[in-house]
Amino acid sequence: MVRRILWRLGGLVPLLFVISLLVFFIAQAGPADPVQDVQSQRMSAEQIAQIRAAYGLDLPAWQQYLNWVRDMVTHGGGISLSVRSPVSGIVFPAFVNTLILIAGATVLTVVLGVAIGFVSGIRHGRLIDRIVMLFVQVGSNLPIYWFGLIIIWLTAVRLKWLPAGGMHDLRGDGGTGDLLAHLIAPAFAASLVSMLIIARFVRAAVIESEQSDYIRTYRSQGFGRAAILGKHIGRNILAPIVNITGLTIGSVLTGVVFVETIFSWPGIGSVLLNAIAGADYPVIQSGILVVATSFVLVNLVTDVVLDLLNPRLRHGAA
Amino acid sequence: MASYRRKLLAWAAVAASLVLLLAGCGSSGGSVAGSQPRDGGTLIVGQYQEVTQFDPNRQYSWETWRIDRNIYETLVDEDLSSPTGVPKIVPKLATSWTVSPDATTYTFQLRQGVKFSDGTPFNAQAAQFNVRRFTDPAFQYYDKVSASTMSLVYGDLASFKVLGDYTVQYVFKHPFLDFLRQIPNSGNAVSGFFSPDALKKHGQDGLADHPVGTGPFTFAERVRGDHTTLVRNQDYWGPRPHLDKVIFKPIGDDQSRVAALQTGAVDLISRVPPDSVSTLEKGGFSVPENRGVPQIIYYSYNFANPYLQDKRVRQAIIEAVDRKQLAANIYKGYAEPATSILNQGNEAHDASAVDYPYDPDAAKKLLTDAGYRPGQVKFTILSDTTGQPTAEYIQQALQKIGIDASVQSFEWITYGTRSANLKPDDGLFLGEWGYVAANWVQIAHAYSVGKRDGDKYSDTSAATVQAINAAAYNSDPAKANQLWQAAAQAWAKDATVFPLLSFNRYYAVSSRVGGFVWPQQNHYDLAKVWVAS
Numbered sequence: 001m002v003r004r005i006l007w008r009l010g011g012l013v014p015l016l017f018v019i020s021l022l023v024f025f026i027a028q029a030g031p032a033d034p035v036q037d038v039q040s041q042r043m044s045a046e047q048i049a050q051i052r053a054a055y056g057l058d059l060p061a062w063q064q065y066l067n068w069v070r071d072m073v074t075h076g077g078g079i080s081l082s083v084r085s086p087v088s089g090i091v092f093p094a095f096v097n098t099l100i101l102i103a104g105a106t107v108l109t110v111v112l113g114v115a116i117g118f119v120s121g122i123r124h125g126r127l128i129d130r131i132v133m134l135f136v137q138v139g140s141n142l143p144i145y146w147f148g149l150i151i152i153w154l155t156a157v158r159l160k161w162l163p164a165g166g167m168h169d170l171r172g173d174g175g176t177g178d179l180l181a182h183l184i185a186p187a188f189a190a191s192l193v194s195m196l197i198i199a200r201f202v203r204a205a206v207i208e209s210e211q212s213d214y215i216r217t218y219r220s221q222g223f224g225r226a227a228i229l230g231k232h233i234g235r236n237i238l239a240p241i242v243n244i245t246g247l248t249i250g251s252v253l254t255g256v257v258f259v260e261t262i263f264s265w266p267g268i269g270s271v272l273l274n275a276i277a278g279a280d281y282p283v284i285q286s287g288i289l290v291v292a293t294s295f296v297l298v299n300l301v302t303d304v305v306l307d308l309l310n311p312r313l314r315h316g317a318a
Numbered sequence: 319m320a321s322y323r324r325k326l327l328a329w330a331a332v333a334a335s336l337v338l339l340l341a342g343c344g345s346s347g348g349s350v351a352g353s354q355p356r357d358g359g360t361l362i363v364g365q366y367q368e369v370t371q372f373d374p375n376r377q378y379s380w381e382t383w384r385i386d387r388n389i390y391e392t393l394v395d396e397d398l399s400s401p402t403g404v405p406k407i408v409p410k411l412a413t414s415w416t417v418s419p420d421a422t423t424y425t426f427q428l429r430q431g432v433k434f435s436d437g438t439p440f441n442a443q444a445a446q447f448n449v450r451r452f453t454d455p456a457f458q459y460y461d462k463v464s465a466s467t468m469s470l471v472y473g474d475l476a477s478f479k480v481l482g483d484y485t486v487q488y489v490f491k492h493p494f495l496d497f498l499r500q501i502p503n504s505g506n507a508v509s510g511f512f513s514p515d516a517l518k519k520h521g522q523d524g525l526a527d528h529p530v531g532t533g534p535f536t537f538a539e540r541v542r543g544d545h546t547t548l549v550r551n552q553d554y555w556g557p558r559p560h561l562d563k564v565i566f567k568p569i570g571d572d573q574s575r576v577a578a579l580q581t582g583a584v585d586l587i588s589r590v591p592p593d594s595v596s597t598l599e600k601g602g603f604s605v606p607e608n609r610g611v612p613q614i615i616y617y618s619y620n621f622a623n624p625y626l627q628d629k630r631v632r633q634a635i636i637e638a639v640d641r642k643q644l645a646a647n648i649y650k651g652y653a654e655p656a657t658s659i660l661n662q663g664n665e666a667h668d669a670s671a672v673d674y675p676y677d678p679d680a681a682k683k684l685l686t687d688a689g690y691r692p693g694q695v696k697f698t699i700l701s702d703t704t705g706q707p708t709a710e711y712i713q714q715a716l717q718k719i720g721i722d723a724s725v726q727s728f729e730w731i732t733y734g735t736r737s738a739n740l741k742p743d744d745g746l747f748l749g750e751w752g753y754v755a756a757n758w759v760q761i762a763h764a765y766s767v768g769k770r771d772g773d774k775y776s777d778t779s780a781a782t783v784q785a786i787n788a789a790a791y792n793s794d795p796a797k798a799n800q801l802w803q804a805a806a807q808a809w810a811k812d813a814t815v816f817p818l819l820s821f822n823r824y825y826a827v828s829s830r831v832g833g834f835v836w837p838q839q840n841h842y843d844l845a846k847v848w849v850a851s
Binding site: 157266 | 545569
């Protein structure tokens with residue numbers, strides 16, 4: 001088992017190398033020029049050339065790549081071109097905020113997704129199932145931007161239950177309760193699509209299990225419904241839920257940019273958006289690399305958890 | 319069947335109670351802030367953009383200046399306590415000043431006993447350090463970036479002299495009547511003084527995150543993308559501001575910003591979307607009206623686009639658009655049409671000045687004269703997302719005269735980069751600027767035309783440049799407005815800039831806030847603002 005994990009970790013090295021190459025050159029290939037910004041409109045060609053040289057932008061691409069890798073390894077990225085301060089101080093705090101949002105969204109995805117799917121599955125074909133499935137169908141097709149605004153309007157402006165955005169109350173001292181209150185609405189918006197994917201999946205799995213031969217056998221032997229549901233069906237669909245959760249974190253990551261914008265959540269999405277706008281290569285490259293790395297890590301963790309859940313893999317190959 | 323019906327009934331009841339719940343939480347008018355000013359408390363401001371940086375010489379954007387001007391102070395200031403009238407120039411870090419008759423030499427007596435918030439003194443040496451940073455290439459702390467930004471105001475500075483510990487003198491190569499007006503004026507090229515010690519300690523790039531000035535508030539922290547906090551300067555030389563703390567929070571999305579105000583998360587927002595004005599007013603928020611703020615939305619032309627090198631095409635574009643209707647319909651009357659680059663609120667503003675009147679038939683004829691068939695002239699209009707409805711309105715108006723325009727809009731910061739990297743297919747691109755000072759004509763002409771080789775494409779541009787220079791180098795205050803108006807009119811003939819409109823609603827304020835005034839300026843003074851407890 002340990003060897004399998006180490007092997008997988010070793011496999012990350014070439015993968016991350018390829019990712020870093022892609023990230024670097026895609027950012028380089030972007031249409032905008034980092035030195036052509038609002039301020040530079042007032043500079044002479046000579047001044048612009050000086051600034052270009054000062055930031056090493058006149059070097060050949062491969063040399064810029066090596067410099068960037070060196071900066072990444074030594075202090076987590078170079079100096080931002082537009083903000084002119086260290087990239088690590090811009091990217092990492094923002095990414096931690098994004099992780100908090102993703103963690104919240106993942107919890108909601110799993111808990112609500114499983115709950116909705118389970119209720120719908122065991123009530124298969126009944127009214128509640130139909131209503132739930134209607135919501136699931138409609139919900140899966142909602143544009144996240146619009147949905148976020150509706151949530152703000154409903155929970156903050158009309159009902160005044162939740163704050164309208166941001167990560168904490170600027171008047172208060174913060175604290176965990178305050179953070180959670182601010183987290184609920186954006187996490188819900190970010191989780192909606194993946195939550196409904198899980199719900200549909202769980203529903204189908206429950207229906208399939210309930211109709212399967214071995215469950216019928218249990219039932220015929222007089223096992224209680226709760227025991228069957230919890231112990232057998234639950235355990236059977238656990239691995240696929242983990243698998244799908246791992247995959248949906250990826251889709252949460254992509255949707256999170258919109259959610260962060262609407263809910264003024266100070267995460268990596270807005271940082272990347274501004275960086276792309278300003279052609280701030282070091283920030284774009286480091287930001288995407290951090291996101292890509294965490295994506296790869298999530299997949300790795302998912303695989304390891306799946307291995308742990310699967311007795312055949314646990315005792316077999318290793 | 320019976321149970322089915324019962325369940326349906328239960329669901330209906332749930333749905334109905336939900337609706338009632340929503341309806342019950344309708345508009346709630348706020349109570350009016352105590353009429354008596356109160357010391358203490360925190361004001362939270364929701365801004366429509368992320369700010370740039372807190373280095374006065376490098377920063378740009380109005381939202382940044384609205385923060386910066388509480389940290390850094392200038393030699394003279396404007397009296398921003400009245401909502402109407404061109405703000406009066408008043409002493410700030412200078413107690414008095416004299417201007418030479420030819421308007422080239424400005425001598426200031428500096429205020430004594432003023433300290434930067436790091437404890438170091440403000441005096442003639444500190445002022446010299448500041449000025450040398452952006453004008454003297456031989457200076458150890460010379461900064462190229464600052465020099466290029468500050469050249470907007472100090473490009474013609476011949477010398478800066480220290481005449482005593484508290485006396486300094488600026489000498490310009492040409493008469494510069496608008497210098498005093500430019501000192502406290504702008505979101506670009508800020509003349510606020512920073513502590514030389516802070517620059518030495520934190521370096522050229524470090525000042526932005528460690529701003530130290532003499533102002534009524536000091537910088538506490540900036541969390542990028544989230545907020546900037548200022549706290550009251552305990553050792554401020556001037557009158558105590560009421561507020562203890564001011565927090566500025568960027569909320570880029572229009573609807574989210576309005577929601578933040580409605581829920582009390584913020585107390586004041588800028589750039590109110592026209593659709594939200596009446597909702598907010600009904601909800602007990604104040605959305606002050608001001609028809610004299612020196613702000614103008616305009617389009618510049620891309621002279622690299624071959625169609626727009628023809629003056630007749632540019633003129634046709636202006637004549638095709640009914641700016642009155644644009645302001646009345648798209649902006650619901652919360653904007654005024656602008657028919658001259660000399661914006662409302664400018665010292666030389668002339669409401670009767672019109673570049674080219676609305677006349678779609680004449681526009682069509684101009685295109686025919688230029689040799690173009692309907693549909694032949696094509697280009698892209700670049701805009702920020704807030705300006706998209708305007709761009710679409712213009713797109714439709716142009717379609718009616720046979721010009722095929724497409725619209726591309728971007729979030730503001732993206733727009734800044736995109737419009738600095740124009741492509742040949744681009745035709746018009748948005749600008750948002752404007753000044754109280756009349757030399758705005760010269761600045762606008764330099765940015766929209768001069769730096770873009772636009773002067774090549776008009777047979778009257780020599781006259782424009784001559785008229786602008788005549789006004790810029792004039793030293794007689796009595797003649798100034800007339801000369802600038804003549805310059806603007808001469809420029810209008812070239813059809814090399816397309817003024818559109820100015821907003822008359824911009825801020826929305828919660829009823830917890832007292833003493834907020836929207837003066838005829840692009841920023842506001844927080845000195846007399848207070849919040850209810």
